[in-house]
Amino acid sequence: xxxxxxxxxxxxxxxxxxxxxxxxxxxxxxxxxxxxxxxxxxxxxxxxxxxxxxxxxxxxxxxxxxxxxxxxxxxxxxxxxxxxxxxxxxxxxxxxxxxxxxxxxxxxxxxxxxxxxxxxxxxxxxxxxxxxxxxxxxxxxxxxxxxxxxxxxxxxxxxxxxxxxxxxxxxxxxxxxxxxxxxxxxxxxxxxxxxxxxxxxxxxxxxxxxxxxxxxxxxxxxxxxxxxxxxxxxxxxxxxxxxxxxxxxxxxxxxxxxxxxxxxxxxxxxxxxxxxxxxxxxxxxxxxxxxxxxxxxxxxxxxxxxxxxxxxxxxxxxxxxxxxxxxxxxxxxxxxxxxxxxxxxxxxxxxxxxxxxxxxxxxxxxxxxxxxxxxxxxxxxxxxxxxxxxxxxxxxxxxxxxxxxxxxxxxxxxxxxxxxxxxxxx
Ligand code: GLY
Numbered sequence: 476x477x478x479x480x481x482x483x484x485x486x487x488x489x490x491x492x493x494x495x496x497x498x499x500x501x502x503x504x505x506x507x508x509x510x511x512x513x514x515x516x517x518x519x520x521x522x523x524x525x526x527x528x529x530x531x532x533x534x535x536x537x538x539x540x541x542x543x544x545x546x547x548x549x550x551x552x553x554x555x556x557x558x559x560x561x562x563x564x565x566x567x568x569x570x571x572x573x574x575x576x577x578x579x580x581x582x583x584x585x586x587x588x589x590x591x592x593x594x595x596x597x598x599x600x601x602x603x604x605x606x607x608x609x610x611x612x613x614x615x616x617x618x619x620x621x622x623x624x625x626x627x628x629x630x631x632x633x634x635x636x637x638x639x640x641x642x643x644x645x646x647x648x649x650x651x652x653x654x655x656x657x658x659x660x661x662x663x664x665x666x667x668x669x670x671x672x673x674x675x676x677x678x679x680x681x682x683x684x685x686x687x688x689x690x691x692x693x694x695x696x697x698x699x700x701x702x703x704x705x706x707x708x709x710x711x712x713x714x715x716x717x718x719x720x721x722x723x724x725x726x727x728x729x730x731x732x733x734x735x736x737x738x739x740x741x742x743x744x745x746x747x748x749x750x751x752x753x754x755x756x757x758x759x760x761x762x763x764x765x766x767x768x769x770x771x772x773x774x775x776x777x778x779x780x781x782x783x784x785x786x787x788x789x790x791x792x793x794x795x796x797x798x799x800x801x802x803x804x805x806x807x808x809x810x811x812x813x814x815x816x817x818x819x820x821x822x823x824x825x826x827x828x829x830x831x832x833x834x835x836x837x838x839x840x841x842x843x844x845x846x847x848x849x850x851x852x853x854x855x856x857x858x859x860x861x862x863x864x865x866x867x868x869x870x871x872x873x874x875x876x877x878x879x880x881x882x883x884x885x886x887x888x889x890x891x892x893x894x895x896x897x898x899x900x901x
Pocket of ligand 1: 686700701759762763765
């Protein structure tokens, strides 16, 4: 099979890494890709948002399957155009993609279909949004309606911070994505990421992980796209996953199909596991980043049949995926300044060494300089992933590799997996 992977982050590097391990693959093309993906297959300099460019590339390489990594390509309608062009595509239509591209749509959708979630209201003006805060207890959750690369969510500890976040978003910080804000009740519990595939009719659970959203150790600092993840996460017990499937995931697939937009691809259910059970935090219409990196290292089964089946309506023919009986951790190495303005163009040494079969370094925000040197080019730069018989072993392997990488100004959290490690110590 010829497969085109769209995107350039750590998530897409991990997908490409697992795809090339499949005996079904003949040719892998990544667009635009990154230096890590270039080591696995061909890369083409076509932006993920360039819908016509990606369709032309899929035709040129006679793609049997296109795998869409990032949400920006889904919002741009790439899956719709590929389907029109007769190319099998893993990723939902822009209409189904509203489950991520509009937080207001999703909260109203959840209410309409009876999915448990926190109390909320949607605003286009600051004064009523501030007045709504009077009905909630701190901390407050303020979200820009549209896509904001994981930076459009503020957990405000007090009224002044919440008021400022509302003004900032409605004042244009995220452009059109911030034209509306969602003000939400803060849910108390433990956050978890559960994934499920759907082919429009049949759905299949596809693993889970626990992310670390805050920038600094101890879950301090600003929200990020995710500073690290691990699996298996104790919070995702069989009982919790069963409830999440019954109360959040299955109704979401049924609801979006009933509204005329059957879902094809992976749904990322970000939930708060509360004392009353799992409640929806938000849906994303792609794999999580860095959760995907963890899933790909843990997945024993061949990934390609699952991606193809979701794209072509044949998921009912596949068994549940098989996972390795090991723990996996992913630690994000980020650039100085992230999640604000990251310093780019910094030389990175030591990331390409052979770290053995249990460690994989995925590239995210990297590029090659004219002399071939590896340089940072984004906020989250490298993802150091490791497997182990225990989570502690996986963690030790990952941090040992991080300590061998020279990335001036780069930083990572040193406590990734802390909840899982604490549970193991009990
Ligand atoms: N790690 C969270 C996300 O991908 O949105």
